[in-house]
Amino acid sequence: MTRSLSRTDNLIHQFDTVLRTLVPHAAEPSRPSPATDAIRDEELSEEERRHAAGLMRINHTGEVCAQALYQGQGLTATLPEVRDQMEQAAQEEIDHLAWCDARLQELHDRPSLLNPLFYVASFGLGATAGAVGDRISLGFVAATEEQVGHHLENHLVKLPPGDQRSRAVLRQMAVDEAHHAQLAIEAGGARFPAPVKLGMKLMSKVMTKSVYRL
Numbered sequence: 001m002t003r004s005l006s007r008t009d010n011l012i013h014q015f016d017t018v019l020r021t022l023v024p025h026a027a028e029p030s031r032p033s034p035a036t037d038a039i040r041d042e043e044l045s046e047e048e049r050r051h052a053a054g055l056m057r058i059n060h061t062g063e064v065c066a067q068a069l070y071q072g073q074g075l076t077a078t079l080p081e082v083r084d085q086m087e088q089a090a091q092e093e094i095d096h097l098a099w100c101d102a103r104l105q106e107l108h109d110r111p112s113l114l115n116p117l118f119y120v121a122s123f124g125l126g127a128t129a130g131a132v133g134d135r136i137s138l139g140f141v142a143a144t145e146e147q148v149g150h151h152l153e154n155h156l157v158k159l160p161p162g163d164q165r166s167r168a169v170l171r172q173m174a175v176d177e178a179h180h181a182q183l184a185i186e187a188g189g190a191r192f193p194a195p196v197k198l199g200m201k202l203m204s205k206v207m208t209k210s211v212y213r214l
């Protein structure tokens, strides 16, 4: 009885995560957005607004993928410490998700229509990595977080000069992602060889190209 109850609880929890990730404005951050009232944008032209929204949509989808990845890994990871660590990192990713969502709203734009697709794909990747083993799974987290870090740096340069509020969000995200990568390596994550990293880079190119507009 207890076992079937906890299994049901777990299923509800998993489903709740899916909804909070995919339904716009449903994610509740545990930390306030770094884009505080004191940070003001300079006026953005329509072209700049659209460009900033395209970039923030990519970052938002990246966080959707992070949720799915951590959720998939959490399901199949064997070591309880690894599972706990994944859940803690996933909590910080919820902050990122909510901050990007809020910023998209400020820019009068919307999240990507392709998010459910990327959710499913990332969930599958996470669950597979978790099933292969904790070392690989943690290595995958580290490699992903490093890649996200590169994206964020690139976006900080590409954002319109007057967009200070998006910048504030991305700067804090970069700090958090670097920490996630470091934790994963310290916990015993494998360092991925260059060809695997290249494959991941190509996949992220597909994501960024499609999500910028869609």
Ligand SMILES: [Fe+2]
Pocket (backbone or CB within 6 Å): 063, 066, 092, 093, 096, 173, 177
């Ligand atoms: Fe994140």
Ligand SMILES: [Fe+2]
Pocket (backbone or CB within 6 Å): 066, 089, 093, 145, 176, 177, 180
């Ligand atoms: Fe992260």
